[in-house]
Amino acid sequence: MKKFFLITLLFPFAVLAADTDYTLVIKDHRFQPNELTVPSGKKLTLLIENQDATPEEFESHALNREKMIAAGGSVKLYIGPLDSGSYTFGGEFHEATAKGTIIVR
């Protein structure tokens, strides 16, 4: 019985853990990977790690998201649920190089 309760208690966390996390790394003012394929109709967590010595602002008008990332810092943000299609994003402070696309299937 006790075990059953424990399982029920843990269930919400198990669901949370099943949420898919995607990681983007910023290095030399570029996103790695610069193309990310994600499933449609799902809420996703995007982890962004900035390995550069300068701050960056993640920005995507397509996703309606913007977030500052300190030098050497990392942040997370939520996106979706999204319809299938491609969504561009970039680093506002280094627009020439920091570019990428999220492909939703």
Add this chain to the structure above:
Amino acid sequence: MFGTAIIVFREVLEASIIIGIIAAATRNIAGSRLWLVAGLLAGLSGAGMVAVFTDVIGALASGLGQEIMNASVLGIAVLMLAWHNIWMSSHGAALAANARSAGCEIRDGRRACSVLFLIVGLAVLREGSETVLFLYGIAASESGGRSSMMVGGLIGMSLGIAVGYTIYAGLLRVSLRWFFSTTSVLVLMLAAGMASQAAHFLIQADLLPGLAAPLWDTSSALPQNGLPGMLLHSLIGYDARPAGMQLVFFVAVLLAITLGMKWAARSQRVTAQS
């Protein structure tokens, strides 16, 4: 250099427009200028602090500190703008007559002036910290062309300030008959737009549901990175692909402030008659 100018322009624009409108709206309040300048300086030093502690703030609330801070700053600014507009609608007659009873030196007026201080301070704090970080990034980078980028930053900043000043100067030319309604509609729009932006940050942090996101997509007709889109974003919080919840916030704040202004204007009339 050109790219730098555009980025800094974009960051400075919003604060500049807010200050331009507020400065015009309060031109008849004696002593308001001093409070505006004080707000500007406080906002700038606050922006420096936020920039230095970006990493710390970002790590708060398990990585959602930035969204929560932005939403709070916007939320407080909305409340202050609402208060300001309602106060103005009950003191409109006195201000139009340039009466001294509406200056910062009276008790009621002092509260109105500290609200000005907060509005300007918060606007500069939010937009300024991003500008500081960007310029710091340029200064810290090892690559060449650093000074030309700094020049670009200065050009962008001057252009942003010029837009705010143009709005200010333009508003001062509006005839007295239309002046109060013009500025109060602008302040109303600013407040509603900020509420929508606050909702945007809470959705990004997953603290609010998006409700039908995006509600519409006007990114090809009126892109957010074009000049008209940028201006509209600063004035009414325009988003090319907004979430439904943003519109809910926009409309709710619009209605609440309008009702508050109506109520304040009416109760003033009642007092004047008795």
